[in-house]
Amino acid sequence: MFYFFLIVAGLIGLALLTLPLFFSVLYGAQFALNNIDAGRGPRFLLVMLKSLGRNRLRTSLTFIAIFVFVFMITGIWSILSFLSAVTEEKSKDLKAIVTEKHQLPSQMPFAYAQSISREVQSMPEGQRPRDDDLMTWQFYGGTLDPTNRTRENGVFFFALDPKVMRTMMDDLEGLDPQLAEALRNNMRGCILGKDRLKALNKRVGERMKVFSFNYKDIDLEFDIIGQAPDGRYDQTAFMNRDYLNRALEDYERKNGAKHPLAEKSLNLFWMRLPTTESFQVVAERMAAPGKFSQPSVKVETASSGISAFLDAYRDLVWAMRYLLAPAILVSMSLVIANAISISVRERVTEMAVLKVLGFRPWQILLLVLGEGLLIGVISGFLSSGLTYLVVDYYGGIKFPIAFFPAFFVPAAALWWGPVLGGLAALFGSILPAWSARTVKVSEVFSKVA
Amino acid sequence: MTPMQRLAALPMWVWLVLALTPFVALLVIGKVPLRYNLRNLTVRWRTTVMTAMSFTIVIGLLVMMYAFVNGMAALTEGSGRPGNVLVLADGATDELFSSLTYSDATNIEREQAKTDADGRPLPAPLGVARVDRGGKPIALCSLETYAIVNQPMPVTPGQPPRRRFVQVRGVVDPDVSGRVHGLSLLPGGAWFSSAGVQGIVGKEVGGLPFLPVGPVSLFPGATVPFFPLALPRIDYQANYIQAVMGESAARELGRDAKKPMLEVGDVFELGDRQWLLVGLMKSAGSTFDSEIWAKQAIVGEQFRKESYTSIVLRTADGTDAAAKTLAAHLTKNFRPAVQALPEKEYYAKLTSTNEQFLWAIRFVAFVMAVGGISGIMNTMFAAISQRIKDIGVLRILGYARWQILVSFLLESVVIALLGGMVGCLIGTIADGWTATSILSGGQGGGKTVVLKLIVDANIIATGMLLALAMGVLGGVVPSLSAMRLRPLDAVR
Numbered sequence: 001m002f003y004f005f006l007i008v009a010g011l012i013g014l015a016l017l018t019l020p021l022f023f024s025v026l027y028g029a030q031f032a033l034n035n036i037d038a039g040r041g042p043r044f045l046l047v048m049l050k051s052l053g054r055n056r057l058r059t060s061l062t063f064i065a066i067f068v069f070v071f072m073i074t075g076i077w078s079i080l081s082f083l084s085a086v087t088e089e090k091s092k093d094l095k096a097i098v099t100e101k102h103q104l105p106s107q108m109p110f111a112y113a114q115s116i117s118r119e120v121q122s123m124p125e126g127q128r129p130r131d132d133d134l135m136t137w138q139f140y141g142g143t144l145d146p147t148n149r150t151r152e153n154g155v156f157f158f159a160l161d162p163k164v165m166r167t168m169m170d171d172l173e174g175l176d177p178q179l180a181e182a183l184r185n186n187m188r189g190c191i192l193g194k195d196r197l198k199a200l201n202k203r204v205g206e207r208m209k210v211f212s213f214n215y216k217d218i219d220l221e222f223d224i225i226g227q228a229p230d231g232r233y234d235q236t237a238f239m240n241r242d243y244l245n246r247a248l249e250d251y252e253r254k255n256g257a258k259h260p261l262a263e264k265s266l267n268l269f270w271m272r273l274p275t276t277e278s279f280q281v282v283a284e285r286m287a288a289p290g291k292f293s294q295p296s297v298k299v300e301t302a303s304s305g306i307s308a309f310l311d312a313y314r315d316l317v318w319a320m321r322y323l324l325a326p327a328i329l330v331s332m333s334l335v336i337a338n339a340i341s342i343s344v345r346e347r348v349t350e351m352a353v354l355k356v357l358g359f360r361p362w363q364i365l366l367l368v369l370g371e372g373l374l375i376g377v378i379s380g381f382l383s384s385g386l387t388y389l390v391v392d393y394y395g396g397i398k399f400p401i402a403f404f405p406a407f408f409v410p411a412a413a414l415w416w417g418p419v420l421g422g423l424a425a426l427f428g429s430i431l432p433a434w435s436a437r438t439v440k441v442s443e444v445f446s447k448v449a
Numbered sequence: 450m451t452p453m454q455r456l457a458a459l460p461m462w463v464w465l466v467l468a469l470t471p472f473v474a475l476l477v478i479g480k481v482p483l484r485y486n487l488r489n490l491t492v493r494w495r496t497t498v499m500t501a502m503s504f505t506i507v508i509g510l511l512v513m514m515y516a517f518v519n520g521m522a523a524l525t526e527g528s529g530r531p532g533n534v535l536v537l538a539d540g541a542t543d544e545l546f547s548s549l550t551y552s553d554a555t556n557i558e559r560e561q562a563k564t565d566a567d568g569r570p571l572p573a574p575l576g577v578a579r580v581d582r583g584g585k586p587i588a589l590c591s592l593e594t595y596a597i598v599n600q601p602m603p604v605t606p607g608q609p610p611r612r613r614f615v616q617v618r619g620v621v622d623p624d625v626s627g628r629v630h631g632l633s634l635l636p637g638g639a640w641f642s643s644a645g646v647q648g649i650v651g652k653e654v655g656g657l658p659f660l661p662v663g664p665v666s667l668f669p670g671a672t673v674p675f676f677p678l679a680l681p682r683i684d685y686q687a688n689y690i691q692a693v694m695g696e697s698a699a700r701e702l703g704r705d706a707k708k709p710m711l712e713v714g715d716v717f718e719l720g721d722r723q724w725l726l727v728g729l730m731k732s733a734g735s736t737f738d739s740e741i742w743a744k745q746a747i748v749g750e751q752f753r754k755e756s757y758t759s760i761v762l763r764t765a766d767g768t769d770a771a772a773k774t775l776a777a778h779l780t781k782n783f784r785p786a787v788q789a790l791p792e793k794e795y796y797a798k799l800t801s802t803n804e805q806f807l808w809a810i811r812f813v814a815f816v817m818a819v820g821g822i823s824g825i826m827n828t829m830f831a832a833i834s835q836r837i838k839d840i841g842v843l844r845i846l847g848y849a850r851w852q853i854l855v856s857f858l859l860e861s862v863v864i865a866l867l868g869g870m871v872g873c874l875i876g877t878i879a880d881g882w883t884a885t886s887i888l889s890g891g892q893g894g895g896k897t898v899v900l901k902l903i904v905d906a907n908i909i910a911t912g913m914l915l916a917l918a919m920g921v922l923g924g925v926v927p928s929l930s931a932m933r934l935r936p937l938d939a940v941r
Binding site: 101311 | 495496499500502503506507509510513517538539540541542545546548596597598599600609610611612613614720721751752753754801805806808809811812813815816817819820821823824826827828830831834835884885886887895897
């Protein structure tokens, strides 16, 4: 609750703190235009800037409204654009996943890793993935306190081959190569994300014992050798796959029988393929009768696999895309329309004077539209720019969907903000601008008289 | 319960009444020029409408989003049955990851708790409920294997392949499981047989497999008659897995067949086998509505689940207290060790996603409210600046400062409440809509469910309360500025 109000207050505070910057831009531009002799166009802009600066309270309130609305829409679009990107079929850097055909979670025998590798290595040159383009995933989950399991004391490991983790895992290129090498050399080592470290109340260099909740009776001790790069893996952990596999072998030696999950320990097999044609070849080979039948497997592109996980969220995503985002845009347009129409109503005499001075109706229309556009574009840019900086600095938008714990604001948001602010302002200003255009000089002066 | 907790637990409509009371009291006891303010709202109707519309959008969205969360809460609430105990493997966090050996199940139905959860002796031993079936007493113990199946979805040529996750529950005795979970079948259906499969006799043409007799679907929506009468026809029999499912699951799978929902007698494909729908469960409002049930042995074999994932026991008393007692007894004393908990508690833990949505909704509502407040502040400041002389006259006529404050504050509140009311009305449209979501305890696993959006009085009251708060916050600063005007300065 406290953090919630802190974030809301922080957002309002940010909007208020940005106000001086906004007015600096307005007055700076006014100053520049006042001091250059550059013809009618800039002078026209000067009139718009002066109009915005006249009622600072109204301009400030409109700015705050646009700021928060653009912030909201930038957040929503960041989530949507990321989900679209990960579910879009790619022709370059094409990754395929081999999983159990029907069951979730996929549980294949670890021996499949070798068989699949052999199968893909026998593919013709040009279609064949390199050794470094293959990766296995095994999942090991556990808790530090088996008597009181909570989300805080739980940890979920990706057990993998450290040799390929930097090149095969998405967004893990930033991991120190020496750390990956250290994980390879220290079988008991593990790398934890910063949020997981914090939740477990552990530091790099410390030891911990994990009591597994999926591999019953396989409890492992770990040395925390490093921290994962900030971002996508803040909540996860990485371990050397050999540690888990040897623990399963030890179990069999000690108990005289295989662990119930011994033949189900390979969860996913990843491969990076050079072409889409090679994907077809792999898919055909994996589906060939008799090859992988106990259990049978399927090959799908990473995007297709992720889409399946996102299917449960389809209505939520639909609502965000077609309900929430448009509603915010309409709200923003309404607030701008309200502010501009009040402004026009208050300045009817001024419009009449402008007409007397020779301004054409379309120029009056442009003047009002321009005012709206100016405030929309500048506020939008400041909002999306700050959202980009602040949200990404604090680890992204923490709204876990499927296995994505947080969403980062992309650099593209820098143009979303001004475009959205501008468009909303344009739509909101059309009617007030039209009414300003149709001001009748005689009527206005007769009322004044 | 502390007094603060008691206050927080009050229904929203009580808070709304409490929040509106001061305004009504001020109207009754104070001589506020309300008619003047209301007339002003109608005179400047365009501004009023535009300002109210932004309230309408904020409140309408809030109502719809809350209806979603309400639907999820109702679903988890409706899924666990008081008096039921869910038994999982020791250490498992979810049905999906649980694996109980068959030996675990053998004796569990005979277990009896002799002490309560705190170790105090019970007046009589507490065990599993038994019912009479055909003169034989049977224990209400549902042996289950839960699996999530990755099912390909039909796509039009050229589209990338799509898949969905389907929840399948294998049960040993559907009648017993139905009684344990309090589920029955809709008219026209039947539980699957003890064999769990059904042979369907058909005709093959010319001994060629898959060559049908009758209409042939060339592609969706286009069926042509196909009667190769010249060829000899022979009988064949195909074995279909019998299944029952909830209506939500039937609707979901019905999309593949381009019909509103699957009906009894329909066939669908799952895990490389053909399944025959033999019954629809009366399970609306629970997670079981999104599940397919079939014979446990078949489900286990088909999806490589060699053991039970969970056992659900119905206590003889059928109360929450009895479930708690038996669960504590099993966790403490049963060997090999298991993890037992009241079924209601298990589903109550699946609210992690719901809480996450709730906070996200609150955040969206608050941020949008800030925008709405800015809008109404603009309107009210403009209204006051245009009516400075009116305020001066009112003051000269004898209206006190506080009456001016209240009158303008009420003007703002009326706009907000009008907008809020329309928003609530629009939001009410969402009542009854269905949406797909996921229930999760945040420690892996989770259930894909189809839920019904529920708009209730509490949500409407929350919407109106937010509208009122926005109106007050947006109106108070302009009203204060109106109150501070000096009569003579204002008239001048």
